[in-house]
Amino acid sequence: xxxxxxTTPIYYPNDIPHIGHAYTTIAADxxxxxxxxxxxxxxFLTGTDEHGKKIETAAVQNNKEPKEFVDSLIxxxxxxxxxxxxxxxxxxxxxxxxxxxxxxxxxxQSWEKGDxxxxxxxxxYCTGCEAYYQEKELSEGCCPIHKTKVEHLKEESYFFKLSxxxxxxxxxxxxxxxxxxxxxRYNEILYRIKEGLNDFSISRNSFKWGIELPxxxxxxxxxxxxxxxxxxxxxxxxAAKEQKYWPADLHLVGKDIIWFHSVIWPAMLMSAGxxxxxxxxxxxxxxxxxxxxxxxxxxxxxxDELISIAGVDAARYFLFAxxxxxxxxxFSTEALLRRRDSDLANELxxxxxxxxxxxxKYCAGKTPLVSNVDTEALVIKQAALNTVKKTGKCMEExxxxxxxxxxxxxxxxxxxxxxxxxxxxxxKNNEKEKLEAVIYTVLEGIRLVAVLLSPFIPExxxxxxNQLGQDLKAAHLFIExxxxxxxxxxxxxxxxxxxxxxxxxxxxx
Numbered sequence: 064x065x066x067x068x069x070t071t072p073i074y075y076p077n078d079i080p081h082i083g084h085a086y087t088t089i090a091a092d093x094x095x096x097x098x099x100x101x102x103x104x105x106x107f108l109t110g111t112d113e114h115g116k117k118i119e120t121a122a123v124q125n126n127k128e129p130k131e132f133v134d135s136l137i138x139x140x141x142x143x144x145x146x147x148x149x150x151x152x153x154x155x156x157x158x159x160x161x162x163x164x165x166x167x168x169x170x171x172q173s174w175e176k177g178d179x180x181x182x183x184x185x186x187x188y189c190t191g192c193e194a195y196y197q198e199k200e201l202s203e204g205c206c207p208i209h210k211t212k213v214e215h216l217k218e219e220s221y222f223f224k225l226s227x228x229x230x231x232x233x234x235x236x237x238x239x240x241x242x243x244x245x246x247x248r249y250n251e252i253l254y255r256i257k258e259g260l261n262d263f264s265i266s267r268n269s270f271k272w273g274i275e276l277p278x279x280x281x282x283x284x285x286x287x288x289x290x291x292x293x294x295x296x297x298x299x300x301x302a303a304k305e306q307k308y309w310p311a312d313l314h315l316v317g318k319d320i321i322w323f324h325s326v327i328w329p330a331m332l333m334s335a336g337x338x339x340x341x342x343x344x345x346x347x348x349x350x351x352x353x354x355x356x357x358x359x360x361x362x363x364x365x366x367d368e369l370i371s372i373a374g375v376d377a378a379r380y381f382l383f384a385x386x387x388x389x390x391x392x393x394f395s396t397e398a399l400l401r402r403r404d405s406d407l408a409n410e411l412x413x414x415x416x417x418x419x420x421x422x423x424k425y426c427a428g429k430t431p432l433v434s435n436v437d438t439e440a441l442v443i444k445q446a447a448l449n450t451v452k453k454t455g456k457c458m459e460e461x462x463x464x465x466x467x468x469x470x471x472x473x474x475x476x477x478x479x480x481x482x483x484x485x486x487x488x489x490x491k492n493n494e495k496e497k498l499e500a501v502i503y504t505v506l507e508g509i510r511l512v513a514v515l516l517s518p519f520i521p522e523x524x525x526x527x528x529n530q531l532g533q534d535l536k537a538a539h540l541f542i543e544x545x546x547x548x549x550x551x552x553x554x555x556x557x558x559x560x561x562x563x564x565x566x567x568x569x570x571x572x
Contacts, residue, residue, distance in 0.1 A: 108298070
């Protein structure tokens with residue numbers, strides 16, 4: 064069985080999760096559900112990054128020890144993912160003993176290879192990023208990401224010889240031109256590598272909340288060297304007799320951390336003699352008034368607030384229909400409600416309601432047996448099969464909005480087909496054979512729509528399938544469900560509640 068291993072970044076648990084965390088994690092969930100539809104064995108890893116100065120500082124501000132502080136926040140992340148119907152396979156924490164062992168192993172491998180040396184580091188440091196910046200990278204003396212003042216730090220440190228891996232990284236990028244996506248990010252990183260790479264600090268001794276280095280107990284691991292290693296410890300790399308999931312098929316990350324994942328992480332793996340991940344995809348940011356959503360900058364919407372606007376599935380749909388994955392998107396309540404009302408309620412919801420109402424009214428609530436199919440129905444059948452093929456292509460390219468747009472064109476076509484064939488007129492004229500062909504065609508089209516949308520809006524897809532007398536959970540293999548004619552004649556259907564009520568106070572589940 065083909066495997067698919069997808070990861071999100073691990074998140075700092077210094078506050079409750081917000082839309083930025085949700086965006087990446089829902090994306091991973093969508094891909095997980097899609098690849099399972101394809102019959103693949105999927106492993107979806109997410110978790111929390113619990114070491115570093117930022118965590119230690121936040122713990123002090125809350126009058127708690129660091130471990131006590133992070134322990135109190137982890138349930139908030141797990142609860143948020145449950146509310147958003149996110150089904151991960153493992154939630155890893157960097158305070159786990161097995162993860163610490165993996166981090167020490169990485170340091171030992173690089174140390175033995177001669178890729179680590181001791182020195183002093185002096186520079187401009189952003190605690191929010193847990194990273195040093197050059198003067199030219201700052202924005203009016205502030206971190207370009209958080210817009211906060213950086214600190215001037217000088218401390219003894221161990222360094223990793225990143226500069227020694229420039230040629231190997233260039234060779235890898237040239238051989239694997241889809242290693243980083245979108246293409247604009249690939250070009251950006253390739254250009255920076257060609258400019259030259261500087262060795263970077265991989266230890267701290269000015270604070271204590273971290274993993275001690277195996278060769279110097281006075282130093283703790285640099286938080287990024289620690290965090291990136293979770294992708295290995297998350298699949299029990301050291302304990303596994305054979306590597307079932309590594310290398311990862313896809314690392315999903317925000318564009319602000321693409322450098323760490325596409326340059327530093329591969330160099331670390333090369334140093335340790337471990338295969339590189341297959342692909343890294345950097346998505347854009349969600350903004351309010353064109354500014355990155357960030358609690359430190361007073362612009363944030365948490366998961367509960369997001370869900371409260373129009374429900375879980377409407378939120379999931381909006382985030383991936385509104386903008387191309389990889390580009391930035393600007394969030395507003397009005398835009399979410401507009402998508403909920405126009406796309407989900409008026410087009411999808413109305414289509415399902417009309418079709419089931421007609422089946423109950425004209426076919427005694429049973430999927431009709433079709434004895435003769437005319438040209439118009441054949442056009443719908445071919446459009447359905449084309450939709451399946453094109454949607455699959457979009458998902459291979461991690462083009463979520465392209466996939467949704469493709470499905471929505473077919474939904475519009477089904478609505479137009481109903482208007483064109485006018486089943487109510489066929490019933491009035493007693494054209495039973497034609498009427499039943501139309502109703503079957505629409506119902507089967509809706510079934511395919513539900514299967515294709517199930518990774519994006521799983522709760523709604525399940526409701527639609529149940530109304531059609533189908534079991535979505537049984538539709539686990541795309542190759543078996545993405546055919547025309549799977550809806551069996553004689554199957555009882557039952558119209559349910561409105562899928563997407565337009566009253567913003569009413570949730571869709």
